[in-house]
Structure formats: structure tokens, C-alpha cells
Amino acid sequence: MSATTTIAPANLEEVQTAICAHERLVVRGGGTKPALSTTDDGATVLATHRLTGIVEYTPGEFVFTARAGTPLQEIAATLAEHGQYLPFDPPLVAAGATLGGTIAAGLSGSGRQRYGGVRDFLIGVRFVDGQGRLVRGGGKVVKNAAGFDLPRLFVGSIGRLGVVVEASFKVFPQPSQYATVRAPQLTLDDALATIARLNRSTFDLEAVDLLIEDGAPVLYIRQGGLATTLAARQQSLLTWLGGGAPLADEAAFWADANAFAWVPADCTLVKTPLTLHTIPVLEQVLHAHGAQRRYFGGGAAVWIAWTGELDTLDAFLTTLQLSGLILRGAAPWPFIGARPGATLAARVKRVLDPTNRFPTL
Amino acid sequence: MQLGNLLHDLEQSIPAERLLRRPAQMTPYESDALTAFRARPAAVVLAETQDEVIQTVRLCHQYDVPFVARGSGTSLSGGSLPVEDGVVIALNRLNRILRLDPTQRIAVVEPGVINLDVSRAAAPHGLYYAPDPSSQLICTIGGNVAFNSGGAHCLKYGMTANHVLGIKAVLPDGEIVQLGGASLEVVGPDLTGFFVGSEGLFGVALEITLRLLPKPELYRTVLAAYDSLEAAGEAVARVVASGLLPGAMEIMDALAIEAAEAAVHAGYPRDAAALLIVELEGERIQVEAEFAHLLQVIEASGPKTVTVAKDDADRARIWKGRKSAFSAVGRLSPDYLVQDGVVPRSRLGEALATIERLSRAHQLRVANVFHAGDGNLHPLILFNGRVPGELERAEALAGEIIRMCIDLGGSITGEHGVGMEKRQHMPAMFTETDLAVMAELRRALDPGEIANRGKMFPSGEAPTLRSHGPHPLERQGLISRE
Numbered sequence: 084m085s086a087t088t089t090i091a092p093a094n095l096e097e098v099q100t101a102i103c104a105h106e107r108l109v110v111r112g113g114g115t116k117p118a119l120s121t122t123d124d125g126a127t128v129l130a131t132h133r134l135t136g137i138v139e140y141t142p143g144e145f146v147f148t149a150r151a152g153t154p155l156q157e158i159a160a161t162l163a164e165h166g167q168y169l170p171f172d173p174p175l176v177a178a179g180a181t182l183g184g185t186i187a188a189g190l191s192g193s194g195r196q197r198y199g200g201v202r203d204f205l206i207g208v209r210f211v212d213g214q215g216r217l218v219r220g221g222g223k224v225v226k227n228a229a230g231f232d233l234p235r236l237f238v239g240s241i242g243r244l245g246v247v248v249e250a251s252f253k254v255f256p257q258p259s260q261y262a263t264v265r266a267p268q269l270t271l272d273d274a275l276a277t278i279a280r281l282n283r284s285t286f287d288l289e290a291v292d293l294l295i296e297d298g299a300p301v302l303y304i305r306q307g308g309l310a311t312t313l314a315a316r317q318q319s320l321l322t323w324l325g326g327g328a329p330l331a332d333e334a335a336f337w338a339d340a341n342a343f344a345w346v347p348a349d350c351t352l353v354k355t356p357l358t359l360h361t362i363p364v365l366e367q368v369l370h371a372h373g374a375q376r377r378y379f380g381g382g383a384a385v386w387i388a389w390t391g392e393l394d395t396l397d398a399f400l401t402t403l404q405l406s407g408l409i410l411r412g413a414a415p416w417p418f419i420g421a422r423p424g425a426t427l428a429a430r431v432k433r434v435l436d437p438t439n440r441f442p443t444l
Numbered sequence: 445m446q447l448g449n450l451l452h453d454l455e456q457s458i459p460a461e462r463l464l465r466r467p468a469q470m471t472p473y474e475s476d477a478l479t480a481f482r483a484r485p486a487a488v489v490l491a492e493t494q495d496e497v498i499q500t501v502r503l504c505h506q507y508d509v510p511f512v513a514r515g516s517g518t519s520l521s522g523g524s525l526p527v528e529d530g531v532v533i534a535l536n537r538l539n540r541i542l543r544l545d546p547t548q549r550i551a552v553v554e555p556g557v558i559n560l561d562v563s564r565a566a567a568p569h570g571l572y573y574a575p576d577p578s579s580q581l582i583c584t585i586g587g588n589v590a591f592n593s594g595g596a597h598c599l600k601y602g603m604t605a606n607h608v609l610g611i612k613a614v615l616p617d618g619e620i621v622q623l624g625g626a627s628l629e630v631v632g633p634d635l636t637g638f639f640v641g642s643e644g645l646f647g648v649a650l651e652i653t654l655r656l657l658p659k660p661e662l663y664r665t666v667l668a669a670y671d672s673l674e675a676a677g678e679a680v681a682r683v684v685a686s687g688l689l690p691g692a693m694e695i696m697d698a699l700a701i702e703a704a705e706a707a708v709h710a711g712y713p714r715d716a717a718a719l720l721i722v723e724l725e726g727e728r729i730q731v732e733a734e735f736a737h738l739l740q741v742i743e744a745s746g747p748k749t750v751t752v753a754k755d756d757a758d759r760a761r762i763w764k765g766r767k768s769a770f771s772a773v774g775r776l777s778p779d780y781l782v783q784d785g786v787v788p789r790s791r792l793g794e795a796l797a798t799i800e801r802l803s804r805a806h807q808l809r810v811a812n813v814f815h816a817g818d819g820n821l822h823p824l825i826l827f828n829g830r831v832p833g834e835l836e837r838a839e840a841l842a843g844e845i846i847r848m849c850i851d852l853g854g855s856i857t858g859e860h861g862v863g864m865e866k867r868q869h870m871p872a873m874f875t876e877t878d879l880a881v882m883a884e885l886r887r888a889l890d891p892g893e894i895a896n897r898g899k900m901f902p903s904g905e906a907p908t909l910r911s912h913g914p915h916p917l918e919r920q921g922l923i924s925r926e
């Protein structure tokens with residue numbers, strides 16, 4: 084990798100100037116998903132760490148606006164003072180992930196089970212596009228149908244349509260207490276059947292993760308809510324499951340999940356969206372290659388810690404019509420597998436970044 | 445534009461009985477629920493297959509003739525108004541539920557499927573489709589997708605966009621795209637989300653993958669009466685701030701209460717200036733505990749009376765009054781204008797006081813029935829189109845309410861869309877650059893601007909409104925609006 088220059092604009096105008104002054108740019112937030120901001124062609128890195136701070140937050144409104152480089156940790160702490168949280172559970176909070184990086188990567192964590200992902204909570208963005216234009220989409224109220232949904236367009240755009248400089252989110256009250264059940268399953272089929280049953284049940288669940296521990300499937304099911312009712316709710320879940328046990332120190336368990344503590348240092352970390360039906364086939368591949376993995380969101384997606392050739396995984400995903408986003412590890416391009424909608428994305432890209440200042444999307 | 449060639453080619457591919465050309469046949473398609481606008485298309489294609497839609501779009505593109513996709517025509521903003529001498533692609537017959545997978549909790553539907561039919565099909569599996577516009581008996585999923593429609597129960601789980609996982613669409617230039625899929629997660633830009641709310645300007649959705657939710661174990665519903673609209677608005681702010689997360693939170697004012705009572709005898713307290721309905725939903729144990737807390741918050745907000753729904757029948761009665769309120773109010777007046785704007789929830793009381801003041805100043809009655817929990821106002825401005833000057837006063841009042849929404853940091857539309865009606869307000873919400881970029885994005889998909897031409901973007905001449913009245917289906921009592 085050649086030496087790269089980094090610029091760190093401190094305000095909107097500097098972002099606009101920087102974009103116009105550099106032919107090739109890669110945006111970087113906290114750098115916690117390095118594969119999304121690798122540069123090997125001499126592009127300049129535009130770092131967002133000086134674009135920080137919560138711009139607007141009225142707790143009673145359950146909406147905040149913050150600059151893109153603001154660390155999630157700061158946002159989470161401010162929200163927590165008022166008993167509020169980011170319900171989509173963005174990963175890598177403690178590692179220094181930023182708000183803008185989370186939007187751009189389109190990442191939600193295990194907690195997405197309860198109310199949805201980052202796309203469901205982002206209500207407004209301001210971004211500077213590849214032509215240096217400052218553009219706003221959405222707004223600062225929880226409901227808004229005016230104009231095209233540019234906020235959603237930017238979810239998952241990995242800094243390749245423009246630089247998000249500011250974003251508004253709606254937030255929710257945080258459950259005052261959590262509890263988790265650990266429920267080992269005899270077979271993968273049993274695990275998937277239980278997930279399907281849970282997904283259709285009337286339990287309000289914060290997280291449903293499936294881990295493979297020593298070759299055996301284990302479900303981790305998180306509940307949250309009023310302290311006064313949680314024990315009773317957990318009991319009824321245990322009865323319904325007909326097995327499993329409360330997990331001690333559950334906060335640490337989910338903090339580790341958020342930090343990808345289980346991912347070995349030298350592997351490629353990939354996110355792959357899924358449906359329950361696709362898990363059995365994928366599971367065979369991952370098992371055969373000795374890849375560690377963690378399914379989350381009730382089977383909505385998997386984090387894969389891949390150690391083999393990336394082309395192999397790419398080929399498998401393509402065959403299964405699945406897509407992958409590489410978050411960590413050496414990769415020329417962060418996308419592998421199928422790319423539904425790629426031609427539409429390309430058309431959008433030509434409007435917002437006609438000179439390809441940012442890498443290919 | 446080569447209309448003649450287009451019609452010739454359409455005749456080759458669409459059976460005559462489904463290619464409407466005669467004015468009398470096309471009358472029902474000349475306007476939508478914003479009845480003030482009317483336009484005669486050159487033809488209406490009653491599509492029965494996705495291929496027919498694709499072919500029609502491709503021909504329109506080839507011959508540079510504008511088209512408008514149409515579901516049930518219940519748009520309140522003129523979204524499905526035809527383009528004069530263009531083609532209307534009617535999608536009502538494309539109404540198959542292609543797949544319902546209870547394990548995966550998804551339904552794959554064609555665009556003409558009626559909103560409520562999705563929940564009906566899902567019900568045997570204990571599932572439902574959450575977004576519930578009051579027009580849900582009649583409006584289509586395609587229309588819902590185009591407008592990102594909402595409903596009374598969108599507070600907790602969001603609007604249409606939060607429930608659409610994938611879309612197969614034909615773009616205005618004929619390209620077929622598959623956006624998203626069956627998973628709740630995606631990688632790459634959220635193109636499905638980008639398509640939702642594009643008001644028919646990005647082409648026609650052919651297949652939509654919807655997320656279904658399990659029916660909650662328990663609903664608990666409370667009705668609180670207040671001495672003023674402002675007090676009810678402030679109660680909403682208190683509930684929101686209390687850390688509770690209701691599934692629905694709705695307000696009705698005196699005029700709406702009176703009308704609803706006369707229409708369906710919901711048992712509402714008649715002497716109240718405003719009613720607040722709050723509903724919690726979820727796991728039984730949790731909901732019972734939260735409900736006790738909710739009642740404390742409501743008691744502290746100074747209500748005149750508080751009524752708790754004792755059973756399902758009670759709950760149904762409360763909602764019946766609410767859901768019928770709009771059409772009931774409509775009957776109090778020869779004409780009315782429905783406004784749809786959003787304010788921050790903490791400023792609801794202030795906004796409602798302003799609307800009351802504006803109503804007095806313009807000497808026009810305004811009824812309020814709306815989604816209070818997300819700050820989405822629906823003032824209904826009553827007037828008589830036969831009295832000279834009243835329509836103009838009603839329009840002026842509507843405009844002032846929209847400006848108030850913008851001034852308070854809100855939006856010009858929460859769920860009815862921009863369509864024809866709100867085009868001229870777009871520059872008050874967005875900068876010239878914002879609008880230019882949106883227009884470029886549109887042209888990247890539709891260089892000839894043939895899809896729903898004339899909508900959403902501000903343009904030179906704003907056609908003047910004639911008088912308003914209920915949608916034909918409302919007159920028949922088939923639907924009611926909120």
C-alpha cells in the first residue's frame with residue numbers, strides 16, 4: 084500500500100473545499116471497519132474526526148442531530164442520561180465507531196431484532212456529494228414524506244456517493260433492565276425451528292443470536308423492559324422454550340458481541356444478509372471451511388470470520404444468491420457475492436459522483 | 445411525443461376490453477381523492493400481468509409518452525392524477541399474493557393487492573401487516589409504497605418503508621431492477637428504501653416483499669378527555685417524554701367528537717374540547733405494568749375524564765369512532781380541505797393553539813383528527829364552495845398551517861405525499877441545490893420525465909383548485925379518511 088495523505092476538515096465549508104480539491108478521496112470515520120476505507124491507489128483520506136458534536140437534542144422529542152464524525156460512544160452516553168438509546172444497536176461502539184461511519188456501512192447489531200435497523204431510525208442527512216454540493220434529505224421530525232428518501236439512499240453507501248456531514252435520528256426509550264437466556268439446541272434444524280417459532284411468537288425480544296459453540300448450535304435470547312416484570316417474562320420464555328437457562332453477566336456477553344470480541348485478529352470479517360431458509364446450505368460451507376460465525380437478528384444476517392481465500396467465499400455467496408460486505412481484512416473491493424440493484428446504484432452514483440472522486444460503489 | 449404510434453402498438457399487445465380509450469370509460473380514472481384536479485388521459489391500460497406493465501412502460505419510453513401508475517386512486521395529494529393525453533397504467537388487477545412465508549414472516553405481493561388483504565392472508569399464521577392507513581380497505585400496496593403511507597399504528601414500528609424489504613420494479617426507461625430481497629438486512633445502499641416514497645416517479649413496482657409482524661398478545665387502550673386541544677397536545681408530549689412507547693396515540697377535537705358521535709355512537713364524552721386515545725401493545729405482563737404507568741401520566745396531565753377500554757368490544761368502539769371521524773366531519777360541510785403536515789411532538793400544543801387562532805381569523809371551522817404521537821396533523825378545513833371567497837380563504841388557511849409546520853421545524857407532509865398539491869411548498873423545505881439533486885436523480889432513471897410528470901417538483905403554473913368534496917368511495921361509505 085502506498086503512503087496516503089489524510090485531510091481532516093473541521094466544518095462543512097472545509098469538506099466542500101477538500102472534495103473539490105482532490106480527485107480521488109476515501110472517507111474514513113473511526114476506522115473501525117477498515118476494509119470500507121482502504122486506499123491502495125494513492126487516494127487521499129478524508130477523515131471525519133473533526134466533524135463532531137451533537138448539534139441538537141431535545142430529550143422530550145426523542146430525536147437528535149449530530150455531526151458525522153461524532154463517536155457513537157458520545158451519543159450513547161448523552162442519550163443514556165435521559166434513558167434513551169439507539170435501538171438498532173450499532174456495532175463497534177467501544178472501538179470508536181462514528182455516527183457517519185455507521186450510516187455509511189449500514190450496520191445494525193443484535194439489538195435490531197426488536198425495532199429494526201439503522202435504516203428504520205435515520206430521519207435526515209446532510210451530505211456533500213462528489214461535486215462539492217451540500218445536499219439535505221429528510222428532516223428532523225419522525226414522520227416526513229417530502230421528497231426522495233435520500234437518508235435511506237445513504238444507508239450502506241460506504242462513503243461512495245458523498246460525505247455525510249450531519250444526520251438526524253429518532254430514538255426510543257431504553258429498557259430499564261435486560262435479561263438473557265442461553266438455550267443450547269440439539270441440531271441446526273432445531274435451532275432454526277426455534278428461531279422461526281420465536282419470530283412468530285408474541286414475545287418482545289431484544290436479540291436472538293445463534294452461535295456455534297464447539298460445533299453445537301446455541302441460541303442467545305435477550306429480553307428487556309421494566310425491572311418489575313422482567314423476571315416473570317423470562318420465566319415464561321423459559322417455559323415456552325422448554326429448556327435453556329438464564330445467562331449470568333449478560334451485559335458483558337452483548338458488549339463482547341458489539342465489539343466482535345470473538346473474531347480472530349487475522350481473518351476477514353464479512354456481513355451477509357440472510358433468510359432462515361438459506362442458513363442450512365451456508366452453514367455447510369462455513370463449517371467445512373472452519374469459519375467462525377455468528378447469526379443475528381433472528382436469522383436476518385450473519386457475521387463471518389473468514390480465514391480462507393476470499394474468492395472461495397465470493398463464489399459460494401454468488402451461487403447462493405447472497406451478498407457480502409467485507410468490514411475487515413484485505414480486499415480490493417468491499418462487496419462480494421450477488422449485488423441486486425447494482426445498475427440502479429451505478430446510475431445514482433453517476434449523478435452524485437460523476438468523476439468518481441470516491442471509489443466504485 | 446408519438447401518441448398515435450404508441451396507441452397503435454398498445455392495441456397489438458393489450459386486449460381491447462382492457463385498453464380504455466372512450467371518455468366515458470375513462471371518467472373514473474380522471475382524478476384521485478384530491479377531486480379538485482381532473483385530467484383526461486389518452487388511454488387507460490388495465491394491466492393483468494407484470495409483462496403488460498413492462499411492455500406499456502417500454503412503449504411509453506420508446507414513444508416519449510408520459511404515464512401514471514395507478515392503484516386505487518385514493519391519493520389525497522393528486523399523486524395518481526393522470527397526465528393529460530398520457531397513459532394510465534391501472535394496477536388493481538395485478539392483485540395476487542405471490543408468496544406468504546410464515547417462517548420467514550414475509551409476503552411477496554403484486555402492487556394491486558389491497559393493504560388489508562395482506563393482513564387477512566397473514567391472520568391464520570398469527571401475523572399481520574402493520575401499516576394501517578384508514579383507506580386500508582381499498583388502497584393498494586403499490587400506492588402505499590409510492591407514498592410511504594402511514595396509519596394510526598405507525599408509532600412503534602414505522603411507516604410503509606420500515607416494512608418493505610424488497611421491490612422488483614420496472615424503471616421508466618424499461619429496465620427491470622430487483623432491489624433488496626427477503627432479508628431484513630442488506631448490504632450496499634438501501635435502494636428499496638430509496639424507491640419507497642418516490643411517488644411513482646421512479647417507475648412501477650411490480651412485486652413487493654413485505655415484512656409481517658406477530659400480532660401482539662395484548663392491547664390496552666385509554667381515552668382521555670380535555671378542556672382544550674392544547675391540553676391534549678401537551679398530554680401527548682408528556683406521554684412521549686415519559687419513556688412509554690405506545691403503539692398509537694391519536695387526538696380528536698370537539699367538532700370531530702360531535703361528528704363521530706352522531707355517526708357511530710362511540711360513547712365519547714360530548715362536552716370535551718379534545719379527546720386523546722393512547723394504546724399500548726405487546727407482551728401481557730409488560731403491557732399491564734406499563735399501562736398503570738400510562739394512567740398516572742394521563743392523570744397528571746389534567747384530563748376531565750379518563751375512560752379505560754374494558755374489553756375488545758370497548759376497544760373496537762373507541763377505534764370505530766376515531767376511524768369514522770373524518771368522513772363524519774366531512775358530512776358537516778359541503779366542502780373540505782384535508783391538510784397533512786408534521787410538527788415536532790414537543791410543540792404540538794403550540795401548533796394546535798395556532799390552528800385554533802388561524803381558524804378564528806379566517807372564520808372557517810377546522811376539525812382536527814390526527815396521529816398525535818408522531819406530530820402528524822390532519823386539520824380538516826370546512827367551507828362552502830358556493831359561497832364566494834370561501835375556497836380562497838380555505839386555501840389561504842391551509843397554506844398558513846403548512847408554513848407553521850415548516851416554521852416549527854416540521855414537514856409539509858407526513859404521509860399523503862407531495863403529489864400535485866404540495867409541489868409549490870417544496871422550496872420552503874428544501875434548498876435549490878437539494879431540489880436540483882433530486883431532479884437529477886429522477887432524470888438518471890427517467891431522462892424524458894415520463895413517469896408521473898408534473899408531480900412532486902415545483903413547476904411554473906400551479907393549477908388552481910376547484911371545490912373539494914369526498915372521494916366517491918367515501919360517499920358510498922366504503923372508506924373513511926384520517
Ligand SMILES: Cc1cc2nc3c(=O)[nH]c(=O)nc-3n(C[C@H](O)[C@H](O)[C@H](O)COP(=O)(O)OP(=O)(O)OC[C@H]3O[C@@H](n4cnc5c(N)ncnc54)[C@H](O)[C@@H]3O)c2cc1C
Binds near residue numbers: 523524582595
Ligand atoms: C378516505 C381516505 C383515507 C386515507 N387515509 C390515509 C392514512 O391514514 N394514511 C395515509 O398515509 N394515507 C391515507 N390516505 C391516502 C391514500 O389512501 C394513500 O396515499 C394510499 O397509499 C394510496 O393508495 P392507492 O392504491 O389509492 O394509490 P393511488 O392513489 O392510485 O396512487 C398513489 C400514488 O402511487 C403511485 N403508484 C401506484 N401504484 C404504484 C406502483 N405499483 N408503483 C409505483 N407507483 C405507484 C401513483 O402513481 C400515485 O403517485 C387516505 C385516502 C383516503 C381517500
